[in-house]
Amino acid sequence: MSVFAKFAGFDRPAQLLMINQFGINLGFYMLMPYLAGYLAGPLGLAAWAVGLVLGVRNFSQQGMFLIGGTLADRLGYKPLIVAGCLLRTGGFALLIVADSLPAVLIASAATGFAGALFNPAVRAYLAADAGARRLEAFAVFNMFYQAGILAGPLVGLALMAVDFRVTAAVAAAVFAALTIAQLFALPARRGEISTVRTSVLEDWRTVVANRRFLAFSVAMIGSYVLSFQVYLALPLQAEFIAGAQAQALVSALFVVSGVVAVAGQLRITAWLRARWGPGRSLVAGMAVLAASFVPLIVVSGPSPFGTVPAIAALLITTALLAIGTAAVFPFEMDTVVTLSGDRLVATHYGFYNTVVGVGILIGNLATGAVVGAARDAGADWAVWAGLTAIGAVAAFALVRLDRAASEPGSPEGGDLPPTSARRRTQPSVSPGSSL
Numbered sequence: 001m002s003v004f005a006k007f008a009g010f011d012r013p014a015q016l017l018m019i020n021q022f023g024i025n026l027g028f029y030m031l032m033p034y035l036a037g038y039l040a041g042p043l044g045l046a047a048w049a050v051g052l053v054l055g056v057r058n059f060s061q062q063g064m065f066l067i068g069g070t071l072a073d074r075l076g077y078k079p080l081i082v083a084g085c086l087l088r089t090g091g092f093a094l095l096i097v098a099d100s101l102p103a104v105l106i107a108s109a110a111t112g113f114a115g116a117l118f119n120p121a122v123r124a125y126l127a128a129d130a131g132a133r134r135l136e137a138f139a140v141f142n143m144f145y146q147a148g149i150l151a152g153p154l155v156g157l158a159l160m161a162v163d164f165r166v167t168a169a170v171a172a173a174v175f176a177a178l179t180i181a182q183l184f185a186l187p188a189r190r191g192e193i194s195t196v197r198t199s200v201l202e203d204w205r206t207v208v209a210n211r212r213f214l215a216f217s218v219a220m221i222g223s224y225v226l227s228f229q230v231y232l233a234l235p236l237q238a239e240f241i242a243g244a245q246a247q248a249l250v251s252a253l254f255v256v257s258g259v260v261a262v263a264g265q266l267r268i269t270a271w272l273r274a275r276w277g278p279g280r281s282l283v284a285g286m287a288v289l290a291a292s293f294v295p296l297i298v299v300s301g302p303s304p305f306g307t308v309p310a311i312a313a314l315l316i317t318t319a320l321l322a323i324g325t326a327a328v329f330p331f332e333m334d335t336v337v338t339l340s341g342d343r344l345v346a347t348h349y350g351f352y353n354t355v356v357g358v359g360i361l362i363g364n365l366a367t368g369a370v371v372g373a374a375r376d377a378g379a380d381w382a383v384w385a386g387l388t389a390i391g392a393v394a395a396f397a398l399v400r401l402d403r404a405a406s407e408p409g410s411p412e413g414g415d416l417p418p419t420s421a422r423r424r425t426q427p428s429v430s431p432g433s434s435l
Contacts, residue, residue: 003266006140014129014137016186017122018144020081020178024118025148027174030156031092031167033250036235038164039104047236049101051368053108054232055361060112061119062224062357069120069350070200076190077121077346078182084118085179087111092172096165119353124346125189127337134337138330139269143262146322150258153251160247203344207351213339215401217352220282220332221359222394226289226387227325228360230257233367233383234314237296240375241310249311253318260322268326278331278338279402283395285327290391292320293384363390 007015039045039053072080091110098104130137159167198206208214230253238249272281299313340348367383374382 003140003143006136006266010133010137010140011129013187013189014126016182017126017129018141020182020186021122021141022144022148022151023174023178023181024085025145026152026155027088027092027171027178029149029152029254030159030174031095031152031171032231033153033235033254034156034160034164034167034247036232037239037246037250040236040239042164043099043104045101045104047368047372048365050236051232051364053101053104055364055368056105057108057112058228058364059357059361060109061115062112062353062360064113064116065120065353065357066204066347066350068116068118069124069346069348069353070203071117072121072124072346072350073190073203073344074200076188077125078186078188080121081118081125081186082179082183084114084116084121085175085182086114087117088114089172089175089179092168092175095168096172116350116353120346120349123333123349127333127345128189135269135273135330135334138333139265142326142329143265146258146261146265146326148258149254150262153254157247157251203347204351206344207348210339210341210348213336213348213352214355216335216339217355219394219397219401220352221356221363222390222397223286223289223325223328223332224356224360225363226292226391226394227321228364229367229387230254230318230321232364233371233387234318236371237314241307241314249314252315256315256318257322260319261326264323265326268323269330272327272331278335279398281331282328282335283398283402285324285331286391286395286398288320288324288327290388290395292317292324292391293388295320296384297381297388 007018010018036050036054039050040047045053068080068084088111091107091112091114094103094107094110098107126137126141127134155170156167159170234253235246235250238253239246242249272284276284295313295316299309336348336352337345367387370383370386374380
């Protein structure tokens with residue numbers, strides 16, 4: 001079945017959310033791939049400061065997802081989607097005039113918190129609307145997501161030829177348009193309202209008490225640390241090896257990532273689902289993410305092999321990261337809903353991303369510091385070896401979780417649902433469920 005046929009098979013709200021995600025990524029990726037270069041170049045920030053800015057942006061999004069998810073479960077999904085798009089409009093508008101580290105940090109925090117508002121709501125809304133087809137819906141959703149990554153840097157490259165501030169202005173305009181579109185076109189929806197009224201703290205305690213969910217969240221930190229290097233380590237590597245042509249190379253990174261994901265997402269998801277199910281599919285995806293940095297260990301800079309092999313290694317790493325991310329994403333999103341028991345789904349998404357957000361913040365600060373130190377010591381390979389090690393540890397953790405859940409007599413509250421059970425049935429979620 002073609003992508004368009006699959007897309008047409010979903011209800012109108014799901015289709016709107018997929019299109020909305022394309023617009024979100026179009027606006028986001030026309031700006032963010034060039035932010036590290038802008039901060040290190042025209043603004044003259046040190047590598048640690050660049051890592052701090054990107055880490056703050058990510059933490060204010062990933063780390064504050066719990067707030068956004070909680071609000072989405074209590075106020076409904078649509079208000080949070082609209083509010084997030086509006087706040088990101090303001091954050092990108094601030095980047096037009098920001099010329100100091102404090103101002104850039106405020107703008108980055110605003111754009112990040114905006115994502116914390118709309119992302120849990122979008123995912124919970126999509127899972128609820130797709131019902132039993134949510135794994136397939138998340139696969140198609142990721143194709144729109146990656147299509148935005150593909151188009152965004154190309155638009156951004158053309159705008160960067162004028163000025164970074166022009167790029168920021170256009171990105172702000174895109175999010176302003178999304179705000180208006182979601183306000184008037186997206187039907188209202190909220191999760192199932194419990195007959196027993198609970199406090200926010202009680203909801204959070206419910207999530208924290210879910211040991212299977214907590215173990216999975218911690219294990220998945222490595223996936224986010226590795227995939228985020230598309231915004232930090234890989235653009236910095238492009239600056240290092242390409243010099244004046246770095247912007248074009250950064251754009252190529254996101255083009256490769258988008259093409260691989262759009263062309264391969266449905267095939268990758270179908271292939272993994274037919275053979276292994278969520279648990280082992282997540283392990284396979286994590287293993288690919290870990291192996292992605294091996295080419296850069298072999299060819300870590302413009303010497304001794306030259307610039308062309310270094311660029312080729314960077315592009316290969318990007319393609320492998322895209323394959324690994326495509327393998328992980330649908331099963332990851334589906335597993336979060338499964339482990340939530342279809343209750344407080346947005347809050348579970350929020351807490352999940354809060355956990356990985358803390359990991360991303362620490363990972364980015366460490367990566368930013370190690371990049372500078374490794375180059376000073378002439379040991380660029382150490383950065384990529386460290387990232388590979390993180391992926392290997394995360395893959396091993398997922399293997400242990402999957403095996404523990406598959407053991408006979410595995411206690412309730414174990415790590416992951418047994419692989420055999422996941423392969424036999426797909427969880428069904430009715431349109432009116434608590435998602």
